[in-house]
Amino acid sequence: MRISAAGTSLGASGRRAGALLGVVLLVVPTHAQRSRVPLPPEVRAPLKEALQKPYHELFEEASRLEFNAAQIAAMRRVLEETQKSCTAQYKRRTEDLEKQLRAEQASLKTQSARLDDAERKQKHCVIQNLRALGAQARVLAEHAIPVAYENRKAKLELIEKWPEEWRRIQAEIASGAHHQRKWGDVKDIGFRDLVPGQERDIKDGQEAVRQMKLAGLMPPEIENETVKSYVTSLAQKVARHSDLRVPLNVTVLNSKEINAFALPGGFIFVQRGLLEAVENESQLAGVLAHELAHVTGRHGNKLMRKATVASIIYQAAQIAAVILTGGAASIGMYYALQYGFYGLGLVLSLDMLGVSREFELEADQLGVQYAWNAGFDPNGFIKFFDKMATKEGYVNGLSWFRTHPPFYQRMVHSKREIMFLPAKDGLVENSPEFARMKEELQKVTAKAEQEDKERPSLLAPVQGCPAPEKIEYKSGDPIETLCPEPGDGKSAGR
Numbered sequence: 001m002r003i004s005a006a007g008t009s010l011g012a013s014g015r016r017a018g019a020l021l022g023v024v025l026l027v028v029p030t031h032a033q034r035s036r037v038p039l040p041p042e043v044r045a046p047l048k049e050a051l052q053k054p055y056h057e058l059f060e061e062a063s064r065l066e067f068n069a070a071q072i073a074a075m076r077r078v079l080e081e082t083q084k085s086c087t088a089q090y091k092r093r094t095e096d097l098e099k100q101l102r103a104e105q106a107s108l109k110t111q112s113a114r115l116d117d118a119e120r121k122q123k124h125c126v127i128q129n130l131r132a133l134g135a136q137a138r139v140l141a142e143h144a145i146p147v148a149y150e151n152r153k154a155k156l157e158l159i160e161k162w163p164e165e166w167r168r169i170q171a172e173i174a175s176g177a178h179h180q181r182k183w184g185d186v187k188d189i190g191f192r193d194l195v196p197g198q199e200r201d202i203k204d205g206q207e208a209v210r211q212m213k214l215a216g217l218m219p220p221e222i223e224n225e226t227v228k229s230y231v232t233s234l235a236q237k238v239a240r241h242s243d244l245r246v247p248l249n250v251t252v253l254n255s256k257e258i259n260a261f262a263l264p265g266g267f268i269f270v271q272r273g274l275l276e277a278v279e280n281e282s283q284l285a286g287v288l289a290h291e292l293a294h295v296t297g298r299h300g301n302k303l304m305r306k307a308t309v310a311s312i313i314y315q316a317a318q319i320a321a322v323i324l325t326g327g328a329a330s331i332g333m334y335y336a337l338q339y340g341f342y343g344l345g346l347v348l349s350l351d352m353l354g355v356s357r358e359f360e361l362e363a364d365q366l367g368v369q370y371a372w373n374a375g376f377d378p379n380g381f382i383k384f385f386d387k388m389a390t391k392e393g394y395v396n397g398l399s400w401f402r403t404h405p406p407f408y409q410r411m412v413h414s415k416r417e418i419m420f421l422p423a424k425d426g427l428v429e430n431s432p433e434f435a436r437m438k439e440e441l442q443k444v445t446a447k448a449e450q451e452d453k454e455r456p457s458l459l460a461p462v463q464g465c466p467a468p469e470k471i472e473y474k475s476g477d478p479i480e481t482l483c484p485e486p487g488d489g490k491s492a493g494r
């Protein structure tokens, strides 16, 4: 494990550099629990390599991969052990950092009267740095590491089970049995009575929007006309080919989170981070279709009967408060925390939209249908999911993945639906309009980032301190960078 030593090179006095280095050196990986190699290297290496591949490649390759059940079970044990030890390591680290923080705060209190301005400032900087490091370690232990391993295990399951599942799907198609699946009447999209009463949700949606604005949880809208009208017309195109029976209301928000969410009654919110993350039109159409499906499936209505809007917003604010202390942002994604917005998508997915596994799977199925019906390549959804889960999911795309149904189930469920859809020529993957939107978006992003820099942040309340240290872990790095596997041959503490 490498820890950034940024704190040592920021013009700090030797003493402070020493103090920060002390923080760094505390994190010593344990060599003690190194277990025996459970898999011969000639199996382990290709299996590990396979687990790094995107889902859509594994769907193609799974039947050609020859790993037996014992090997897969052994690999699963390796993943589980590594997840456990890695999580434990970062939990201990969180506790250590929090202990150091309390000690620094105690010493500040006892010495406060004697400190001159420079000394006081230095202490504030040390405290700020410890807070940021502690929050990062906590986010890694509680979110990033578990999600990354869920993803690895899902791929292992895919290698194990997909070849048989594929044969079953082919048999269903051959016999025509797939027409009997729930919502298998895809030629009647828009005319079938999916879930009656969508129009009764409009009022709830409006009220939710109003309350979110009141609570200060709604980031500003993007003003760029090209971006706005592109996203709106794409969403409308998908909506026209869906089961939506209420007017569509699209808002593009200027926030860094990679997310989109729907409120009951036809309100779709797309965040800037999502537009930055999608690689082509079919991916964006897939995400929009998924959100539309939450509206047509009336999922918000079903969940809002259990929780009031106010209680959801209260939770959003609480989560935002935790994140504002530096947890998420200091991993390297400086979100537009000033709005306290990062937590909102998370909570909306959890409590309004995504908490139910059943709803999420429904939205995946219907979303794939809508994207396809609107003429887009439905694989775009899987590819975007892939990109998020493989490269960034466990850090940046948190709200998409936390407590959603298991990855394996979602991927297979979506893939199965795609296979069941009638063949269609000329499905669109990309368009010149998408490229134009991306160009304009760069300007929007550059401006927003500049403004974020100029705005005082809760993350760095002490002006003139060195930027808080970062745990050296870039989003996009495989999780093994953070958590070397026991018996992997490499030293755990590089």
Ligand SMILES: [Zn+2]
Pocket: 290, 294, 353, 354, 360, 363
């Ligand atoms: Zn969803």
